[in-house]
Amino acid sequence: MSIIGIIGAMDLEIELLKNNMSLIKEENIAGFNYYNGTIEGKDIVLCGCGVGKVNAASCTQILIDRFNVDCVINTGIAGGMHSDVKVCDVIVSQDVSYHDVRKQQMMSCFPFKEYFEGDKKLIESALRACELTKNEEWNYHLGRVVSGECFVSDSVLKKKIIEEYSPHCVEMEGAAIGHVAHINNIPFVVIRSISDNADDDASISYEEFETISAEHSATIVLNMIKNI
């Protein structure tokens, strides 16, 4: 039986999943909380990695090494980057990359990749869950997720990132999780619901939508687990 690893950065991003879990064991390793249990009869290790790429990478490596997960799903919120993407929409990662590491460096340094691709089966399963959950108030998109070490709330920076990467959304952990999953040969997918448009009004929108969007993304993951 396979074990599904689920990572969220902030508590509010994993709260709904935690509430739906039959908890077997809780452990703190290197400051990260790992919740071992079942959801819908499936073996799950749920964890909170904190904000940022280094936290995300460290938490993911522990999840793989110590909990033997067979796949990694990252759930949470993000800033919208594509003109089709609206607040509360959901993005499923076709691929992930860093917007604050030069492409040249990505290609010339280990693991010699500009983008880390989401797993086809996990993507299919996430898209199916979106289709089943969807209503007229939001849409879902398969696209690129870019991560960096800052909250993007500046239209000039947003434009620069769009020109270079053509992402659907921006956040601060997904590419690090995809990177670590890739070098360990573990399938991954990032699922994010949009809390803001990563522009000059991002902080206001974020305050209003962080909880709603975090729960939205977690609901998709919950529906994904039911059908996985």
Ligand code: ADE
């Ligand atoms: N997470 C949610 N919104 C974000 C933004 N605008 N930039 C980075 N991470 C985010």
